[in-house]
Amino acid sequence: MKILVVEDEKGLAESITDYLSREGFVCEVANTFWQADEKISLYQYDCTIVDLTLPDGNGFDIIKTLKKIAAATGIIIISARNTLEDKLKGLEIGSDDYMTKPFHLSELNARVKSLIRRRNFGGNNDMTWKDIRVNLPARKVFIKDIETTLSKKEYDLLLYFLSNIDVALTKESIAEHLWGDNMDSADSLDMVYSHIKNLRRKIVEKGGKDYIQSIYGIGYKFTAP
Amino acid sequence: MKLLEKASRIYLIASLLIYVAVGIAFYWIINFMIYDEVESRLMVEKQDFETYVRANDTWSNNSYFVENKIEVVPVFGKFDNKVAFTDTLISNRYDETADPFRQLTFYTLIGGSPYRVAIRKSMIESYKLIEAISVAMIAFLGLLLVSTFLFHRVLSGKLWKPFYDSLARIKDFDWTKNKPLETVRSEITEFNELGDVMEKMASKMQHDYRSLREFTENASHEIQTPLALINARVEQFIQSKDLGENHTYWIEEIYHAARRMSRLNQGLLLLAKIENQQFTEQEELDLSELALNKLKDFEDILQHKDIRVSLQSAGSFRKVMSPALAEILLTNLINNAIRHNYTGGELRLESGVDYLQVSNTGNPLKSEPERLFERFKKESAGAESLGLGLAIVKQICDNCELRISYRYEEPVHSIRIML
Numbered sequence: 001m002k003i004l005v006v007e008d009e010k011g012l013a014e015s016i017t018d019y020l021s022r023e024g025f026v027c028e029v030a031n032t033f034w035q036a037d038e039k040i041s042l043y044q045y046d047c048t049i050v051d052l053t054l055p056d057g058n059g060f061d062i063i064k065t066l067k068k069i070a071a072a073t074g075i076i077i078i079s080a081r082n083t084l085e086d087k088l089k090g091l092e093i094g095s096d097d098y099m100t101k102p103f104h105l106s107e108l109n110a111r112v113k114s115l116i117r118r119r120n121f122g123g124n125n126d127m128t129w130k131d132i133r134v135n136l137p138a139r140k141v142f143i144k145d146i147e148t149t150l151s152k153k154e155y156d157l158l159l160y161f162l163s164n165i166d167v168a169l170t171k172e173s174i175a176e177h178l179w180g181d182n183m184d185s186a187d188s189l190d191m192v193y194s195h196i197k198n199l200r201r202k203i204v205e206k207g208g209k210d211y212i213q214s215i216y217g218i219g220y221k222f223t224a225p
Numbered sequence: 226m227k228l229l230e231k232a233s234r235i236y237l238i239a240s241l242l243i244y245v246a247v248g249i250a251f252y253w254i255i256n257f258m259i260y261d262e263v264e265s266r267l268m269v270e271k272q273d274f275e276t277y278v279r280a281n282d283t284w285s286n287n288s289y290f291v292e293n294k295i296e297v298v299p300v301f302g303k304f305d306n307k308v309a310f311t312d313t314l315i316s317n318r319y320d321e322t323a324d325p326f327r328q329l330t331f332y333t334l335i336g337g338s339p340y341r342v343a344i345r346k347s348m349i350e351s352y353k354l355i356e357a358i359s360v361a362m363i364a365f366l367g368l369l370l371v372s373t374f375l376f377h378r379v380l381s382g383k384l385w386k387p388f389y390d391s392l393a394r395i396k397d398f399d400w401t402k403n404k405p406l407e408t409v410r411s412e413i414t415e416f417n418e419l420g421d422v423m424e425k426m427a428s429k430m431q432h433d434y435r436s437l438r439e440f441t442e443n444a445s446h447e448i449q450t451p452l453a454l455i456n457a458r459v460e461q462f463i464q465s466k467d468l469g470e471n472h473t474y475w476i477e478e479i480y481h482a483a484r485r486m487s488r489l490n491q492g493l494l495l496l497a498k499i500e501n502q503q504f505t506e507q508e509e510l511d512l513s514e515l516a517l518n519k520l521k522d523f524e525d526i527l528q529h530k531d532i533r534v535s536l537q538s539a540g541s542f543r544k545v546m547s548p549a550l551a552e553i554l555l556t557n558l559i560n561n562a563i564r565h566n567y568t569g570g571e572l573r574l575e576s577g578v579d580y581l582q583v584s585n586t587g588n589p590l591k592s593e594p595e596r597l598f599e600r601f602k603k604e605s606a607g608a609e610s611l612g613l614g615l616a617i618v619k620q621i622c623d624n625c626e627l628r629i630s631y632r633y634e635e636p637v638h639s640i641r642i643m644l
Contacts, residue, residue, distance in 0.1 A: 012450065
């Protein structure tokens with residue numbers, strides 16, 4: 001899977017590529033508009049991550065070009081601009097997702113994976129890891145082939161973990177993934193804790209192992225014990 | 226009062242006063258001339274009479290006609306030898322009406338004895354003349370008044386038309402849009418100058434608005450990007466396997482501080498944007514229904530904190546405002562009602578045609594209620610709260626011409642927004 005990261009802030013571009021490379025993606029970076037323009041006309045990418053504000057151009061123009069020459073490429077906008085107009089415009093010209101800076105790398109990772117899944121399989125596939133199998137279109141979860149009923153939030157949480165295997169996730173990133181940006185109270189961290197507890201219980205009940213590992217002070221990691 | 230109306234009113238009153246004065250003066254002059262004429266004729270007749278009496282020393286009072294009537298009456302006793310003009314009415318001998326006469330009275334000696342002589346002249350003709358002249362004059366002056374008044378109206382209307390057209394365009398002018406202001410050009414230099422000045426001011430306003438907007442956006446970008454970098458680096462850092470307890474604590478602190486700063490920055494930018502009226506889209510919204518939908522987003526946390534929700538609706542609160550602002554307003558109100566609630570508390574949403582009220586149970590305020598809507602006013606020292614939520618709510622209300630009030634009836638805090 002090849003990913004192009006168009007971002008002028010070199011440190012941030014590096015962080016993104018490091019993180020996504022760990023997940024098995026092949027990443028390339030374009031720091032300027034013209035670099036990006038050149039790369040998209042020369043190579044094929046499965047997904048492009050585009051920053052809107054570039055020193056020598058506008059990210060929207062890159063998206064327009066991409067749509068013309070490689071319509072199958074998934075596009076995720078990352079921008080500091082959080083106005084509704086920008087978000088709507090981004091979706092209108094054909095981007096698949098819009099993330100406002102600062103974002104969590106784990107969230108970006110989850111969205112890239114979900115986007116590639118949708119693009120490649122039309123969503124009609126299973127996600128399998130160890131003895132967990134998730135049937136995405138039906139939103140059904142099987143542990144050792146036994147169906148487990150999860151609440152909507154528990155299901156979202158499990159998918160988030162499955163997209164970020166072996167990755168330390170902060171409590172904040174999990175809370176934001178589940179409830180969005182405006183749930184900023186301390187309560188949401190408690191809620192993360194109780195959802196994790198329930199998910200862990202349900203997996204173990206069906207004979208799965210305890211994959212959720214707590215990391216003191218930081219959050220959780222989904223990993224094979 | 227409109228300029229044209231005011232001008233015509235002043236014009237009408239002033240010309241009416243002048244015309245009345247002119248009319249009175251004119252009437253007075255004609256009157257004076259006619260009297261002068263009659264009186265000088267009477268004086269001539271007096272001379273004739275005296276010449277006649279001096280020559281004949283007698284007077285036979287035989288005149289029959291009304292005109293040139295001379296009345297000679299003997300006087301006994303003392304008299305004041307004086308020549309005087311008087312107005313008098315003499316009854317007409319045919320139809321018993323009283324006709325006006327001018328009378329000259331004087332005393333003279335006829336045959337050695339004193340007589341009072343009154344020579345009269347009818348004023349009927351003269352009065353008729355005065356009447357005719359007056360009527361004609363009133364008619365002409367009136368006509369003049371009306372025609373100049375109408376002329377003045379039409380003329381001013383024509384002259385001021387470019388001004389009113391420009392005014393209408395200035396009223397329609399929106400500095401948040403890119404369309405420049407174009408005033409109406411005319412032959413009148415002053416109006417053109419005014420137009421030039423207005424156009425210059427309008428383009429300056431648009432320019433300032435644009436640069437302010439760009440500044441807020443750029444500021445947001447410039448601050449959020451390094452924050453994104455801090456966040457990303459922290460996320461990478463926590464992936465390392467050999468972190469000590471101290472390290473994770475420090476990292477957590479850095480991470481929290483960066484996230485707080487980012488939210489603070491976003492909050493302040495939002496306030497600036499509302500202040501600068503950058504949310505221009507307007508739509509009629511049902512705030513009661515929106516609030517109800519918003520509550521659904523908070524289902525999880527309501528359940529988690531075991532907060533009972535009660536709804537009471539006496540009609541839906543409709544308001545034309547920006548959908549983005551309405552969303553922020555309601556989110557902040559509900560968030561506030563949840564954050565300052567206690568576990569097992571209550572949240573009540575009430576709405577009517579002209580108000581929406583969010584109430585929640587909670588501990589009494591520690592500070593003055595008036596300062597509740599100020600920026601960075603925090604009730605609890607909890608690090609999670611930024612102290613901007615209600616300031617944003619207040620700013621949105623001020624901007625959308627909504628009133629907001631706070632009330633506390635133990636243990637319920639209520640915030641009400643009204644038209």
